[in-house]
Amino acid sequence: MKGFNHDRSGRRDSRGSSRRDFRGFGRKSGRPTMHEVTCDKCGERCEVPFKPTGDKPVYCRNCFKKDDNSESKDRPQQFAKELDLINKKLDKIIDALNID
Numbered sequence: 845m846k847g848f849n850h851d852r853s854g855r856r857d858s859r860g861s862s863r864r865d866f867r868g869f870g871r872k873s874g875r876p877t878m879h880e881v882t883c884d885k886c887g888e889r890c891e892v893p894f895k896p897t898g899d900k901p902v903y904c905r906n907c908f909k910k911d912d913n914s915e916s917k918d919r920p921q922q923f924a925k926e927l928d929l930i931n932k933k934l935d936k937i938i939d940a941l942n943i944d
Contacts, residue, residue, distance in 0.1 A: 883907055 876893035883890055884901035896902045 877895075878891040878893055879895050880889060880891050881896055881902045882888070883904035885903050885907040888904050888906075890904040892902060
């Protein structure tokens with residue numbers, strides 16, 4: 845059909861030829877390349893869907909889930925502390941500027 849382009853799946857695209865499909869970029873089989881690593885928390889060998897750079901810890905699935913759950917429970921308390929600290933700093937700024 846004139847005015848339509850077709851992507852790799854055969855779907856029509858009326859937005860022009862500059863549209864690209866990056867869903868399979870860097871993948872041969874549609875699945876990410878897995879990299880074997882050692883969990884920084886428990887020491888178990890596991891695979892992750894990214895290439896670790898060495899500047900951040902890498903966790904196995906179990907440790908990642910455990911760590912994620914514990915952080916989410918403490919998050920509201922952490923936000924409250926940070927907000928309190930910000931309010932104290934703002935009070936000092938307002939006092940210094942003599943704003944009522």
